[in-house]
Amino acid sequence: MPDTVVAASSAAGLPGFAELRRVAIVPAYNEELAVPRVIDELRAFDPGLDIVVVDDGSVDGTAVAAAAKGARVLRLPFNLGIGAAVQTGFRFAFENDYDVAVRVDGDGQHDPSQLVRVLEPVLRGEADIAIGSRFASDEGGYRSSRARRVGIRLLAWVVSRIVGQRVTDTTSGFQAVNREGIALFARDYPHDYPEVEATVMVFRHRLRLCEVPVSMRERDSGRSSITALRSVYYMVKVLLAIFVGLFRRNVIPQEEAK
Amino acid sequence: MTPLAVSIAGAIASFTLVLVVLELIRSHRLRERYALLWLATGITLTALSAWRNGLNTIARWVGVRSYPPAVLFAVGILFILAVLLHYSTVISRLSDQNIVLAQRLALLEEEVRVGASDAR
Numbered sequence: 156m157p158d159t160v161v162a163a164s165s166a167a168g169l170p171g172f173a174e175l176r177r178v179a180i181v182p183a184y185n186e187e188l189a190v191p192r193v194i195d196e197l198r199a200f201d202p203g204l205d206i207v208v209v210d211d212g213s214v215d216g217t218a219v220a221a222a223a224k225g226a227r228v229l230r231l232p233f234n235l236g237i238g239a240a241v242q243t244g245f246r247f248a249f250e251n252d253y254d255v256a257v258r259v260d261g262d263g264q265h266d267p268s269q270l271v272r273v274l275e276p277v278l279r280g281e282a283d284i285a286i287g288s289r290f291a292s293d294e295g296g297y298r299s300s301r302a303r304r305v306g307i308r309l310l311a312w313v314v315s316r317i318v319g320q321r322v323t324d325t326t327s328g329f330q331a332v333n334r335e336g337i338a339l340f341a342r343d344y345p346h347d348y349p350e351v352e353a354t355v356m357v358f359r360h361r362l363r364l365c366e367v368p369v370s371m372r373e374r375d376s377g378r379s380s381i382t383a384l385r386s387v388y389y390m391v392k393v394l395l396a397i398f399v400g401l402f403r404r405n406v407i408p409q410e411e412a413k
Numbered sequence: 414m415t416p417l418a419v420s421i422a423g424a425i426a427s428f429t430l431v432l433v434v435l436e437l438i439r440s441h442r443l444r445e446r447y448a449l450l451w452l453a454t455g456i457t458l459t460a461l462s463a464w465r466n467g468l469n470t471i472a473r474w475v476g477v478r479s480y481p482p483a484v485l486f487a488v489g490i491l492f493i494l495a496v497l498l499h500y501s502t503v504i505s506r507l508s509d510q511n512i513v514l515a516q517r518l519a520l521l522e523e524e525v526r527v528g529a530s531d532a533r
Contacts, residue, residue, distance in 0.1 A: 232513050346446070388449075395452070396445045399438045 164268035166201030180244030183261025211240035238349035249341035283362040287329035287369035318358040423462030431455035454492035
């Protein structure tokens with residue numbers, strides 16, 4: 156991984172952050188090897204950060220490994236898919252009155268020391284949701300199969316046209332979300348491959364979204380939940396969901412919006 | 414040859430299916446995951462109904478000489494079988510998950526009961 160991390164890599168450099176109720180949501184599916192390290196790195200980034208691991212029906216020791224590190228563990232009785240797992244975390248954050256939530260995937264591909272960058276726009280009040288993008292700058296550092304990159308680019312292009320703002324990485328789960336975003340995602344979050352639809356949803360609810368450049372790591376262990384054939388299936392499904400979603404009225408349930 | 418009226422009626426009916434499925438997705442009454450097969454059904458049948466030469470050609474391929482629209486029925490039935498089989502797998506998964514949920518709930522209730530009597 157290229158060393159692109161700037162000087163500030165801990166939460167100490169973020170003014171006002173320590174006074175907020177803040178939580179890290181870590182979705183994990185069969186990541187017993189990666190999750191303890193992710194928790195350690197999150198603690199190194201900010202010792203006062205509450206960590207909630209959402210164990211999405213793992214059949215390995217993910218929940219035990221996370222609990223051994225002192226994280227809160229929400230254990231889903233069976234695999235619900237990444238969207239429902241992440242939403243469980245946002246529900247937890249909403250009901251426990253957290254001001255800001257970060258989402259860091261349990262497979263270790265997100266580097267918690269880069270959370271500074273992702274959190275900054277949210278803490279400055281410039282965005283309701285900030286997303287770490289692999290493609291927002293030319294730093295590179297992320298290698299992936301060609302088909303996958305083409306897919307990610309295509310989705311990014313479609314989403315950018317729809318929301319009228321340049322979005323480069325619609326599949327990134329490396330995010331920081333403020334209270335408004337937590338409330339929205341706790342109430343309504345798309346299912347598998349959720350980030351694309353969520354991006355469109357955020358704009359339709361008039362929340363502000365911004366991207367910040369980050370680099371991501373290769374996966375340490377475990378397998379990506381997305382294989383080639385499933386990518387095509389997800390692509391079709393996501394595009395269908397986006398286009399049908401455009402014809403929905405009343406995207407903002409007013410009484411719940413705040 | 415396929416009678417023109419059959420083509421028109423078939424195309425209208427199939428396309429209506431597509432519209433109904435899209436509306437169900439829009440109003441959150443049907444998940445995209447379960448809509449894809451229905452959409453494939455509707456689109457295929459619409460295409461076969463509207464593309465009359467194609468239907469006649471396919472009928473010739475599969476040996477249907479007297480009445481090409483029979484191919485529409487055959488394709489429609491195949492799709493319905495696929496949808497039903499898909500639903501059977503979905504129901505199986507749901508009932509498995511339902512068992513796990515009930516078991517977890519029973520364990521949790523017991524834990525709560527023991528915890529409540531300890532507190533007293």
